[in-house]
Amino acid sequence: MDPLILSFAVVNGVLLGGIYGGVALGLSLIFGVLRVVNFAHGSFLMLSLYIAFWCWSLLGLDPYLSVFVTVPAMFGLGYFVQSVIISPLIRRERALVVEPLSALLLTAGVFLVLDNLALMAFGPNVRAVQVDYYLPSPMLGPIPLNPQRLIGALAAVLVALGLSWWLRHSHMGRAIRATAQNRDAAALSGINVPFVYAVTFGIGCAVLGLFGSLIAPFMPISPSIGVAFGIKSFIVVVLGGLGSIPGCIVGGMVIGVFEAVASQHITATSAAIGSLGLFILILLVRPQGIMGRA
C-alpha cells in the first residue's frame, strides 16, 4: 500500500481517535469514582450537540463559542441527574458497593427518556451546523490536517492532562480520588461524599458539553446520534483501562487508527466491526485494558 495514503490514514485515525477518547473521558471519570456505568453517556452528548446547534441556529452563536453555554449547562444537568436521580440508589446501599445492575438500569432509563424526549421535541430530522467561514488546513509534512478534527483531538489531550493534574493537586481533586478509592474512609475524613459524587458527575457531563460544541461543526445531529457514540465510548474506556484518564485517550486513538487504516482496505462499516474484534483480542491479552491496573 502507498505509504503516503497509509500515513494519511494513520494521522486521520489519531485525530478522530483523540476525539473518541475525549468524548469517553466523562464516562471513565464517572465510572472510576462512582462505579456507575452511565448508560446515558451518549444521550448527554446528543443533548450537548443540540444545545450547540440551537445556539448557532437561534442565537447565531459560533459553535466554538457555544462552549460557554454547553459546558455550564451540561455540568448543571449532570449535577442534577446525580443528586436527584442516582443518589437515592447509592444512599440506599450506603455501606455496600453500588449494585452495578441497578445503577445500569437506572441510567439506561435516563437514556431512553432523553433520546425519546429529543425525538418528540426535535423530530427525527438530521440537522447540521453550517459555518460560513473556512478554517485553513495545517500541513504535517505532506499530509493536510482536518482543522476541526485537529481542534477536537488537541482539546481531548489538553482536557485529559488538565483533568489528571487537577485530580492530583487540587483540594477537590484529592477528595474525588479519596472517595473513588474508599468511600467510607473518605466520609470518615470529613469529605461530603454525595457532593463529591454530584460534582464528579457534573464534570463528566461538562466534558461532554465541550465535545458537543467541538464536534458540532462537522457532525450531523439527530436524536439517535448518542447511541453510536455511547457504544464507542464504552469500548474506548474498557480498552484503555476502566477509570484511567490517559488510557481513555490512548484507547480512543487505538480504535481511531485501526478504523482509519482498516477502511483503506475494506468498507468503513466492516472496519467498525473489525474494531470490535480488535477490542476482544486486546482484552484477551490484557483484561485490565491497555493502561488499567490489574
Added chain:
Amino acid sequence: MSSPALRLTNLHAGYGDVRVLRGVDLELPVGAIVALIGSNGAGKTTLLRTVSGLLRPTAGTIELGGERIDTLPPHRVVEAGFVQSPEGKQLFTGMTILENLIVGAHTPRARARRAETLEEVFELFPILAERRQSPASALSGGQQQMVAVGRALMALPRVLALDEPSLGLAPIMVDRLFESIARIRQRNLSILIIEQNVFQVLEMADSAYVLENGQISMSGTGEALLKNDHLRETYLGL
C-alpha cells in the same frame, strides 16, 4: 457540670432486620481514655459506625460535647469533632502517606491549621515524615496503623475513636502505638478505644465498658475490671 465529651443514651442500631446495638449507654468524660471491649460480633464496630453517621440509629441519642449529632451526615460528624481511625485501617492505597494525611484535614476547620497539625503528626510518628512520599500500600502493618491514626488526628478531633489499633501488629509495634496514644492524650483529647488486646488497654484506660450482644454488660475502672472474674475468664482466659 459540663457535659461529657461523648454520651450515648439507649442507642439502638442494626442492619435491616438484624439488631446489633440494643440500648447502649456510654459516657466518655472530657480528656479521658475509655476502652470498649467485647468479643467478635458484639457490636463494637457497629457502634463506631453509628456514632460516625455511616449507620443511622433506630432509637436513642448521641451527644458530642452536649450537642446532638445523631442526625448528621458523616462529614458533619467529623466537622463536629468526632473522628475515628476505622477498623482495618482503610487507607487510600493509591495515594502517598502525605496525601493520606492531607485528605484527613478536609474540613475547613482542619484545613486552616493543616501545616501545624502535619508537623505534630510527624513529631508523633517520625517514620511517617521520613517516608512521606511512599505509597500507602508499600508500608508495614504498623506503619499503616500510624497513617490511619495520623489521618484521624489531621481532622482535629475532640473525640478520637480507635477501632482495634493493635490488630495484626507485632507486640513491639503494639507497645509503640500505645505509647503514642498515651502521648496523644496529653493534647487534652478524649479517646474511645476499641480493643481485643484487653490486658494492655485496661491498664491504660481510665474506665472501660464491656459490650456483649449489643448491650453494656459491665463497666468500671480498668483496675476493677481486671479483677472481675467473669471478665478474666471470658476475655483474658485466666
